[in-house]
Amino acid sequence: MKEKIRIFLDTDLLEKYLIGTTTTEESLQVERYIAMYPEVNKTYDELQESLEKFAKLHAIKTPEGLKERIIARMHGERIGRKKFFRYAIAASFAAVIFAGASFFFWNQSQNLQQENAVVSIQIEDLQKSMTQQMEDMRNQFIVLNNPRTRKYNVNGNIKAKELKAVAYINPVKKLSYINVSKLPNLPEDQCFQMWAEVNGKMVNLGIIEEAQDKDKLMALPYGENAISYITIEPKGGNQSPTIENKVADFKY
Amino acid sequence: MSTLLEKHIVELLLERNEKAISLLYEYYGDTLYGVAHKVVRNDELAQDVLQESFVKIWKKSDSYDASKAKLFTWLFRITRNTAIDKLRSVNTKTDKEIQMDVSDVYNIGVDSIRPEFMDVSENLGKIEDKYQIVLEALFFQGMTQQEASDELDIPLGTIKSRLKIGLRELRKIYGTSMVVTFILSLIL
Numbered sequence: 225m226k227e228k229i230r231i232f233l234d235t236d237l238l239e240k241y242l243i244g245t246t247t248t249e250e251s252l253q254v255e256r257y258i259a260m261y262p263e264v265n266k267t268y269d270e271l272q273e274s275l276e277k278f279a280k281l282h283a284i285k286t287p288e289g290l291k292e293r294i295i296a297r298m299h300g301e302r303i304g305r306k307k308f309f310r311y312a313i314a315a316s317f318a319a320v321i322f323a324g325a326s327f328f329f330w331n332q333s334q335n336l337q338q339e340n341a342v343v344s345i346q347i348e349d350l351q352k353s354m355t356q357q358m359e360d361m362r363n364q365f366i367v368l369n370n371p372r373t374r375k376y377n378v379n380g381n382i383k384a385k386e387l388k389a390v391a392y393i394n395p396v397k398k399l400s401y402i403n404v405s406k407l408p409n410l411p412e413d414q415c416f417q418m419w420a421e422v423n424g425k426m427v428n429l430g431i432i433e434e435a436q437d438k439d440k441l442m443a444l445p446y447g448e449n450a451i452s453y454i455t456i457e458p459k460g461g462n463q464s465p466t467i468e469n470k471v472a473d474f475k476y
Numbered sequence: 477m478s479t480l481l482e483k484h485i486v487e488l489l490l491e492r493n494e495k496a497i498s499l500l501y502e503y504y505g506d507t508l509y510g511v512a513h514k515v516v517r518n519d520e521l522a523q524d525v526l527q528e529s530f531v532k533i534w535k536k537s538d539s540y541d542a543s544k545a546k547l548f549t550w551l552f553r554i555t556r557n558t559a560i561d562k563l564r565s566v567n568t569k570t571d572k573e574i575q576m577d578v579s580d581v582y583n584i585g586v587d588s589i590r591p592e593f594m595d596v597s598e599n600l601g602k603i604e605d606k607y608q609i610v611l612e613a614l615f616f617q618g619m620t621q622q623e624a625s626d627e628l629d630i631p632l633g634t635i636k637s638r639l640k641i642g643l644r645e646l647r648k649i650y651g652t653s654m655v656v657t658f659i660l661s662l663i664l
Contacts, residue, residue, distance in 0.1 A: 272549045275615050277647075278615050282616075284506060287523060289496075294497070295497065298494070298497065298531060366600040
């Protein structure tokens with residue numbers, strides 16, 4: 225054991241440890257020896273004392289004002305740290321605000337995109353409807369202005385004497401229209417419905433509403449030897465015409 | 477020795493009380509300045525080293541372990557390492573020497589002991605130069621005994637015996653400053 229300690233003390237490791245030049249591993253080894261062997265511990269303590277004494281023998285008076293500079297620098301470091309924290313807090317706030325703003329604008333952008341899509345669809349619908357109406361108008365114009373167009377006055381039968389309508393048929397362009405100008409009043413639970421029998425098939429042309437459809441040309445499906453009817457049907461319209469309630473018909 | 481004072485300063489350090497630095501400077505400032513000067517051999521650099529060392533001491537105060545080292549030993553290690561780092565950075569900056577060798581850092585010899593800096597020179601005078609040189613190689617230059625033997629061209633055995641005597645002589649000295657420190661520590 226004595227030999228082991230002697231070898232250790234001979235290595236200078238303790239001296240290196242004393243002045244702080246040992247590696248982490250060496251330090252651990254030295255600390256183990258100091259803890260385990262009182263002799264090493266004593267030598268270490270003596271070396272510490274000697275180091276302090278020897279260093280004190282080489283003391284040099286510090287220059288005037290150095291202490292104040294050191295204290296000031298320490299304050300500077302601490303203020304620096306405070307400043308850092310202040311900046312860090314400010315940066316955090318800025319980040320939060322930025323995140324909030326980003327979300328707000330993102331949200332707004334999403335809403336605008338949705339609105340944009342809706343408006344686009346509306347415009348498309350409008351365009352389609354416009355094209356349809358233009359086409360309709362063009363056909364009406366063609367029919368009304370064509371010399372080959374025949375005009376039929378349609379009058380109601382006994383059940384609807386007041387009914388007056390004008391039909392325009394153009395066999396060349398194969399277009400036909402009807403304008404219902406006057407309808408007799410009906411009880412609340414009844415309505416006028418229009419039909420056309422074209423090529424043996426009965427086609428439902430829908431309910432005629434006087435207020436809305438007055439002075440408006442309704443397109444009729446064209447066909448050779450077609451017959452158009454107006455019947456009185458229960459409110460809301462019917463699937464097939466009730467022939468007994470026929471109020472007007474015309475062939476074309 | 478100054479255990480009470482040490483304890484007091486350590487407590488203040490742990491409390492993050494700035495008075496600790498003030499006290500450290502009062503009691504160890506000159507000594508640590510001497511240590512720094514031994515390494516960098518330049519007034520301005522030594523002052524820089526002392527400043528940086530005190531900042532490190534203040535920052536690292538919670539890493540001090542009284543069971544592992546005396547307060548002065550800890551202060552000495554920080555100051556000496558700071559001084560060596562400073563010297564290396566200065567030498568790298570000036571491109572004088574990129575590769576530093578410990579033996580290049582120091583200039584060993586009696587002429588390296590500058591009496592004008594020694595306010596305790598009377599005590600130092602009590603130790604013969606040949607012992608001082610060995611002590612200096614050991615404590616300041618950080619040489620191993622073998623390195624000192626090679627550097628000073630003195631047989632290893634002689635180095636060992638001179639070191640032993642040097643340390644013994646050193647133990648005999650009780651500097652007046654230490655007595656004052658001791659008394660002050662009792663008052664505090």
